[in-house]
Amino acid sequence: MDSKRRIEEVVSRGINSLALRMVKKSVHSTCVWAVHQPKLPEEAKQLKR
Numbered sequence: 001m002d003s004k005r006r007i008e009e010v011v012s013r014g015i016n017s018l019a020l021r022m023v024k025k026s027v028h029s030t031c032v033w034a035v036h037q038p039k040l041p042e043e044a045k046q047l048k049r
Helices: 002-028
Strands: none
Touching: none
């Protein structure tokens, strides 16, 4: 049981890290379409450099 919980924790941490990196990349990049840039949540805007 303990090893299963540890594996779940590592996988969850990896997924969270990936999601955060994707949000940061979205904040720092521009949209390919010239007329459409989706609105970002205020929490995501705080991640700007």
